[in-house]
Amino acid sequence: MLMETSTKKGYLNQIRPYIEMLRPEIADMDLALPAASALLATYLLSGGLPALVPFILAVGGAYFAITSSYVFNDYCDVDIDKINLPQRPLPSSRVNRKNALIYALVLILVAGTVAAYLNPESLVVFIVAAGVITIYSSVAKRSTFLSFVPVGISYGLVPIGVWLAFDPAGILRGSDGVILPLPAIFLGIMMCVTDWGFTLSGVARDVEGDQVKGAPTTPVTFGVPVTSKFVFVCWFLGVIASIAIGYTAHLGPVYFTGVLLGGGWILWQSLDFIRNPEPERGGELFLQGSRYRGIMFGSLIVDVLLLIFMKSTGYPFIW
Numbered sequence: 001m002l003m004e005t006s007t008k009k010g011y012l013n014q015i016r017p018y019i020e021m022l023r024p025e026i027a028d029m030d031l032a033l034p035a036a037s038a039l040l041a042t043y044l045l046s047g048g049l050p051a052l053v054p055f056i057l058a059v060g061g062a063y064f065a066i067t068s069s070y071v072f073n074d075y076c077d078v079d080i081d082k083i084n085l086p087q088r089p090l091p092s093s094r095v096n097r098k099n100a101l102i103y104a105l106v107l108i109l110v111a112g113t114v115a116a117y118l119n120p121e122s123l124v125v126f127i128v129a130a131g132v133i134t135i136y137s138s139v140a141k142r143s144t145f146l147s148f149v150p151v152g153i154s155y156g157l158v159p160i161g162v163w164l165a166f167d168p169a170g171i172l173r174g175s176d177g178v179i180l181p182l183p184a185i186f187l188g189i190m191m192c193v194t195d196w197g198f199t200l201s202g203v204a205r206d207v208e209g210d211q212v213k214g215a216p217t218t219p220v221t222f223g224v225p226v227t228s229k230f231v232f233v234c235w236f237l238g239v240i241a242s243i244a245i246g247y248t249a250h251l252g253p254v255y256f257t258g259v260l261l262g263g264g265w266i267l268w269q270s271l272d273f274i275r276n277p278e279p280e281r282g283g284e285l286f287l288q289g290s291r292y293r294g295i296m297f298g299s300l301i302v303d304v305l306l307l308i309f310m311k312s313t314g315y316p317f318i319w
Contacts, residue, residue, distance in 0.1 A: 142215045
């Protein structure tokens, strides 16, 4: 019995670093985003729920796509993380670089296979998004203060790729006259601009290591105080885009309550970052940004499910 327990603990110790590389602390956002995208796309298209198997595949595939970028970023930034985040799996030598690269490749291959199975249009978007985020990690971060731009573009494409799996644009499968409806466009915009704020908050946290290793990020080039102001603008525009999603999709009070309360909270936190432009505060806002997006997408999921229930039961709409 003791030997069996020891073996299990040993196994858990081996896989724990690989789980850490997936950023479980922000998994709520990474799972809620594709789930919300799939539900809203299907609801607007048919008024119902997506088929279970494609839904599970889309959520899992998008999660693997997102987390593959985390692992690859760790692979590229191990020297910087030795200064900023020495406890992480790669700089602490709990995972070696070769295994991290293989891990990232496995995740991205699984995600690409899922995208190809669901819809070739989703695969095209996936390839573009994966290429853009690869440029960020391998080249842009160490060459320009605008390196946050491709990050937002890549993550803004995630809900678009999921959307096309359930509501194809028609370029490859026959058009219904609409390539992407307005809610999908605003969803992509919201994810893009909030990810600029989200990413720059984390980059502000990592300013010391980036400075030592010569990475000309926005906080290194312009300072954390200037970066904090730009972060606020990003979150403000993201909240506006979130409201636009609800307005164009005719969502209900559950969604708008989550967006307005959560949006007010994240803007308040962003203002606090302006008042306290320290790297540590940027790290806190990084995690808080994940909480806001998790709340926003969670509110969207609940609202859509409630709308579908009301429609299926004939319950009168109250909005």
